[in-house]
Amino acid sequence: MATALVSQENVVASLVSRTGRHLQRYDKGRRQVVGCIPYRYKNGSSNTSEVEDELEVLVISSQKGKGMLFPKGGWELDETIKQAASRETYEEAGVKGNVEHQLGHWTFQSRTHGTDYDGYLFPLHVKEVLDFWPEKNNRQRKWMSVEEARECCQRGWMKEALDVLVDRLAGRQQLGEEDMGSCPLSYQAKSNL
Numbered sequence: 001m002a003t004a005l006v007s008q009e010n011v012v013a014s015l016v017s018r019t020g021r022h023l024q025r026y027d028k029g030r031r032q033v034v035g036c037i038p039y040r041y042k043n044g045s046s047n048t049s050e051v052e053d054e055l056e057v058l059v060i061s062s063q064k065g066k067g068m069l070f071p072k073g074g075w076e077l078d079e080t081i082k083q084a085a086s087r088e089t090y091e092e093a094g095v096k097g098n099v100e101h102q103l104g105h106w107t108f109q110s111r112t113h114g115t116d117y118d119g120y121l122f123p124l125h126v127k128e129v130l131d132f133w134p135e136k137n138n139r140q141r142k143w144m145s146v147e148e149a150r151e152c153c154q155r156g157w158m159k160e161a162l163d164v165l166v167d168r169l170a171g172r173q174q175l176g177e178e179d180m181g182s183c184p185l186s187y188q189a190k191s192n193l
């Protein structure tokens with residue numbers, strides 16, 4: 001019986017978001033903010049003619065209820081940048097998955113504080129959508145197409161990151177579809193040099 005009680009405590013403890021700014025990272029006075037663009041493919045596979053047609057991204061409501069955005073928050077001193085991005089995505093959107101290579105770095109102005117922040121976004125290929133997560137009662141989440149996300153996302157830097165993600169995934173798909181018959185010719189040409 002004690003084991004079940006400990007498990008319940010662990011579940012409850014993991015449903016609490018980190019709060020406060022005492023562990024936040026700053027660089028040259030700018031708060032360091034990290035997040036993810038959670039994505040999945042409608043049919044479960046990226047083998048389609050147009051990545052953008054099959055790609056869905058997860059957006060969440062702003063805590064203040066003004067518009068939709070991708071999950072993001074402060075990068076704290078006791079975690080790597082990818083750990084912070086994964087944590088923020090779990091806390092705010094209730095999804096878990098593989099954090100991939102950084103999409104970029106943007107400097108943007110905080111709408112509430114009027115100061116510059118450094119923002120870093122990563123793709124997160126979603127593997128698990130949770131029924132319960134720390135900010136479930138504070139936010140709504142919605143899967144939508146890339147075009148819908150471009151229209152509803154209020155942050156320009158996040159729209160730029162979304163475009164980088166789409167280009168990257170389209171490039172990956174192109175690499176996967178290339179005719180491998182050209183490999184021996186490339187090898188032969190190099191070996192003759």
